Amino acid sequence: MTILGDSTDTLEPATASEVVAPGAAQLLWKSTQPHVQIRYFDDDLLEVSFTPGTVLTISMVQDILNALTSRLETKTGHLLANISGLSNVDTDVARVFSKFSRNVRVALLGSGPADQVLARFFxxxxxxxxxxAYVEGREEAIAFLYKP
Known part of the structure; x- marks a missing residue:
């Protein structure tokens, strides 16, 4: 499954209602697929949300990380992954993720004990x-991602 990355992908521009206040990061594009929505902001933040019941596979992780690193405007990327929709993670996902993306700071955004267990496993x-880091609020995630 290719989420993003080849020349045939269609990226949707941000709509007027998705553009945030001046001085805040601006949404540049988004892509919505059957199991995942990806939004990319002008401060090199890739925000990923999963459809409830999604099993995170190695191929999904590789596609997400390729999308981030191929579009980085700086040498360090920021990935905010809302894991609330995940029902399971393939066992080798963390190993693949770890090898591929040491220059990416990651916040795993969850909403309770089950998500926290999943994040710790990962x-x-x-x-x-x-x-x-595992966090339970978007503001906390952003603070971690951009901490010097």
């Missing part, structure tokens, strides 16, 4: 250099 398999 994070314990990451390389020690990987900057990743």
């Amino acid at each position: 994070m314990r398999n990451l390389h020690p250099e990987h900057l990743c």
